[in-house]
Amino acid sequence: MSVLAHRVLAHRVARSALAADSSTAPLPDFHGWFDERNRADTSRIERIPFASLRGWNFQSGTGNLVHDSGRFFSIEGLDIRMPGRAVDAWTQPILHQPEVGILGIIAKEFNGILHFLMQAKMEPGNCNGLQLSPTVQATRSNYTRVHKGAAVPYVEYFQRLGQYRILADVRQSEQGCWFYRKRNRNIVIEVHEDIEVLDGFRWLTLGQLHQLLAVDDLVNMDSRSVLACLPFPFHGAGTSGAGHHSALIGTDLLSWITEARTRCDPRVERLPLDRARDWQRSADRISHESGRFFSVIAVDVQAGGREVRSWSQPMIEPHGTGVSALLTRRVDGVLRALVHARPEPGCTDALELAPTVQCTPANYTHLPAAARPPLLDQVIEAAPEQVLFDSVLSEEGGRFYHARNRYLVLDADPDLSNIDLGPDYRWVPLPELIGLIRHSHYLNIEARTLITCLQSLDV
Template identity: 30%
Template sequence: MKMAFKNMASSSELNLGWSVKQLLDWREVESNRSRLQVQEIKLSQSGEWQLDSTCSISHHSQRYFRMVGMNYFDIPRKQRLTQPMIDQPEVGMLCFLVSRQFGGWKILLQAKAEPGNVNGVQFAPSIQATCSNYQRVHQGEPVPYLDYALKSDFRLYDQLQSEQNSRFLCKRNCNRVVKVSETFPTADSAYQWVPLNQLFPVLAQSHVINTDARSVLACWLLSNPDILSKSKLRQGELQLLNSLVADRPLHDLGDLQHWLDSLNAKWKLDRQQIPITELGGSWNWDDGNLTSHNHAFSVRQIAVQCQTRENPAWDQPIIAANKPTNLTTVVSMINGSLHLLLQARLEAGNRDGFELTTTIQAESIEAQSVEESKYAENLPSVTTSLLRFANSEEGGRFDQCISEYEILWAEANDVLESPFHRWVSLSQISGWLKKTNFITNELRSTLSALLAIEFSDA
């Protein structure tokens, strides 16, 4: 089936209240108000972090997270590697407050400053906080609206989901959406109620909506077609909604589960924690700073000042990137239903075996698997680009770690499956979003961007 597409971000003015420009102007105001300053320091200059008895970098409270060393077998590159990883066993809270009003859904958006964000401030969930933060280990101000997230019984979505498995060790966040009866006035200008459907075009913008917000939006809206259907959808978006409820997959769910079970039976995670000062290989340790000419990232200690955070000054370790990650997803219409060519991937930080991610997920050409390299070579001649955007990932733990996302359209017969790739229908993905540890954080960000594309018959 031939399709026509429209990138909704090309329209600057939207129906009702907010325009894209107004949202970006609000973010700029909050960025200036935050007075965010980040300075690189040495670990020995930190008043809060130290190299502990396990040779990990840890906080003096033994909360937040640790930076540890990891030795593991990398399946795509088929070799043993060492790298630093974030060990954060606490479950973070990512929660949107929403309200069903006359005229549609409204969502409480937060303009949140993070030290590693491109642009400083990005739009975040209403509540975005680690357990240590909302329990006020830092002795700072309370997290606004936390009681709604923790105590409300009106949960429209509630599931644990993984973070970036290449950087976090078995880390999960609670992705939650809570319905409130009315859109109450906000006491801080960093919070605004925005019509839900007017947020969709912004999902096509680079460095505007953070990865945590994208994750919650994708989980909630794409796992619950009824909610999406009650938003004011454009005609072209109805094709996306139809695919969510369609039951015409190329592979039935049992076959896909057998595929994943077979991969999990064949490949097991082989990883061991090691002292972070003894990573070896090309890693160099310099008073808490770790660099490597063979890896796309490094670790450094930073001191942060931010006037709009619960604690206006702190320091922390952070992972910094020196090259972008390629996150490319191929989509097609099969049996009248939207399908995505997904990759099953087992990374060093995975908790429960393989998870499904984008068609290509690689920090560099060298990091691509053999199958990914073949796709990267052949896709330009058989695909059409639907959407490109960039995102700086998890600015609280990553510094300028940019992912370059692209969604490509192809005829399914022109792009073949591989041992690690399968065509999966959007309705099947919808079902998996209701479960934990099936869909990677990177794929959830991609799925959120589908809401910014209008699909229609050509």
């Protein structure tokens, strides 16, 4: 895409972000529609012992939890060595899902404003029933119908991309602490023809979606990730002209990331699940002997409105609500964010850029003080006037059971400019972070969520 075309598209995205309401799809009508969808949802999720899983078994010789088809995903073990870290070695269970899924949103212009087709979707791990998902949110196993269920609605639009304008298209990671090298294709396409709006789907402007981000547990993780990939001109970022939209990435930033990846040098090896040290398996969970971090559990699902109406599966259940916070400040008129070059065992290339703070605080009570994330206390104790965004949002409900993070965007205390946090932290101009999102494996899922939250504040 040329610089001019990118600039035009960024302006169209900005117009949609400025459209706080829409005559095509008024926001009050959305809330009534969504509440009605929730009331009509008959889904039932029940935690079950592993022995009651249908189609899943612990593999002989490894203890890995696998599906009979050999598809979908597996629960395996991982052996991690991170020299120089406060905790430099451990083992853990990990989700291994090698296939690349589709996270796709269909866009269409109504009355000169881009609208996005979103879905009220139930996932078994959602804490509150339905959440707002992309038009298509499906693994390859699902959209190729390994489950022998109904076809995924609208997936055909993402299988004939040559017919549509592509607004965003990039492979992105998911949680590197729970997934081993997981990638999904984050894609937005624009259609011009009329398409049937199926039951459970609704058009919304970007401005409306931004307002809905402030509602706890409403806009799901996959939607936040895809929206972050759209070209977006941050009016408050302090840039102008072509650079305002094309977001050139500085060589020094790329060099810093490369140096951080080289310095980190993690050693990660897959191993049989039954060789994961300090993890214990009972009839209904696999958990750490300390009782912290997370557990692997099993659920039985009776679902309404899904391609398959009944199934069972393992899930990861985190222990405690996480905190993901991004500190921002303005330097010479340019808005910058303090990011952390954070290694995670499931990363494809050692590490990705993470928020300033990303952790589950309860996990650090028994670890060495040096392991406690820098600035965690400052984030938790931030003064109200520093808080620009604060919402509790759910993580991916297809694999994680009631996983939630408190997402914060904070105006940094000026004194932080004098604190040396070491070589793994850096103040990065916001336009450069936006530029990095157009490329794979630079910003992790928590950072992409916070970029979307920042977009909701910019206009």
